[in-house]
Amino acid sequence: MNEQEILEKVKPVIADKLGIGEDEITMESHFINDLGADSLGLVDITMALEEEYSMEIPDEEASKLVTVGAMIEYIKNNAK
Amino acid sequence: MSPVALKGIGFYAPEKILTNADFEKIVDTTDEWITTRTGIKSRHIAHPTQATSDLALEASREALKQANIDPKDLELIVVGTSSSDMLFPSVACLLAEKLGAATPMAFDVAAGCSGFLYSLSVAEQFLKSGMYKNALVLGADIITRFADYSDRATSVLFGDGAGAFVLTNEEQGEEFILDLISGCDPYGTDKLLLPAGGSKLPASHDTVEQRLHFIEMNGKEVFRFAVKISETLIKELLERNHIEIEDIDWFAFHQANIRIIEGAADRLKLSKEKVMISLDEYGNTSSATVPMTIYEYWRKGRLKKGDLMVMIVFGAGLTYSIALVRWPL
Numbered sequence: 071m072n073e074q075e076i077l078e079k080v081k082p083v084i085a086d087k088l089g090i091g092e093d094e095i096t097m098e099s100h101f102i103n104d105l106g107a108d109s110l111g112l113v114d115i116t117m118a119l120e121e122e123y124s125m126e127i128p129d130e131e132a133s134k135l136v137t138v139g140a141m142i143e144y145i146k147n148n149a150k
Numbered sequence: 151m152s153p154v155a156l157k158g159i160g161f162y163a164p165e166k167i168l169t170n171a172d173f174e175k176i177v178d179t180t181d182e183w184i185t186t187r188t189g190i191k192s193r194h195i196a197h198p199t200q201a202t203s204d205l206a207l208e209a210s211r212e213a214l215k216q217a218n219i220d221p222k223d224l225e226l227i228v229v230g231t232s233s234s235d236m237l238f239p240s241v242a243c244l245l246a247e248k249l250g251a252a253t254p255m256a257f258d259v260a261a262g263c264s265g266f267l268y269s270l271s272v273a274e275q276f277l278k279s280g281m282y283k284n285a286l287v288l289g290a291d292i293i294t295r296f297a298d299y300s301d302r303a304t305s306v307l308f309g310d311g312a313g314a315f316v317l318t319n320e321e322q323g324e325e326f327i328l329d330l331i332s333g334c335d336p337y338g339t340d341k342l343l344l345p346a347g348g349s350k351l352p353a354s355h356d357t358v359e360q361r362l363h364f365i366e367m368n369g370k371e372v373f374r375f376a377v378k379i380s381e382t383l384i385k386e387l388l389e390r391n392h393i394e395i396e397d398i399d400w401f402a403f404h405q406a407n408i409r410i411i412e413g414a415a416d417r418l419k420l421s422k423e424k425v426m427i428s429l430d431e432y433g434n435t436s437s438a439t440v441p442m443t444i445y446e447y448w449r450k451g452r453l454k455k456g457d458l459m460v461m462i463v464f465g466a467g468l469t470y471s472i473a474l475v476r477w478p479l
Contacts, residue, residue, distance in 0.1 A: 110187070
């Protein structure tokens, strides 16, 4: 799967968890600054994506995934 | 073994209400911020002259009255609490004194916010075995005394209150608790704690200065734990009782944060009408949330005799407990 395909799959998850529109979400979006997430919102998204892609994102890694692009890069490299 | 029946329930929330608007004057926050992130709009705060046993007393009197049981006939008092009046004696003993009980076995259960269900589990065993006939079980906390009002992330979460259940064992009684699972994840002891005031760090000038007498919580880790354990426990409970999720009429979650409840409810695809909510009005009252929530729904006439209910809690430890009950009142 390439980044664009992953983006299309994660968009509805992020939109649902943060209560925003999918059109607001781009590769460059910063979860906290652009999409209005707080720490629990980020955990919520992380947990949903862990399930979707059957992987574990350790907290120290998760804290670095501050943009949608970084999250997608991580999924691309670690999804099973 | 005789059935263990629920005979009475009681509730107490202190008079004073602290709204989100009130919080705007204490810490840097807004009503909108608190509501969207926690689901909490107000909480009740104990009067400075009240201790946890005083809250417990009010709830107990009501439950005993409904059960038509004289305090002198109580043989067992178990209180789930994390905010006992003092390190010892226990809230249960102080409560026994205030109630004018005779000589019950009385003790507290320290299981954080899971205290009420842990206590219920202990009491049920004493009644089931036939050792005792009447038991008073409470979740009671003045947890706001340990909330750091300079921390806007945690202080807004908590409220004070007490909930009481009276249980009896009787030949003709209807079994209240159908199943119960409890446990603790011992690798989570550092996720939610009150560091000082115990034998490890007794109160000192330093502990006060370093603000170690307040609740410390890793919100992210507790959130993750709570959502996952809720999903796991509900699935296990349903499976081992051979029932479907649709068969459950009510889900009484520990009222910590609306997003934990919604997170778990989403994963299990629970219908919203079945998920009981009281945190909007009372906040997180620690071990009292579940009995208080159930009481509120019962008082408003929403519970029907015979309804199947799941109670589920999680807290410092990290402890957890889930019960399947048939509502009798």
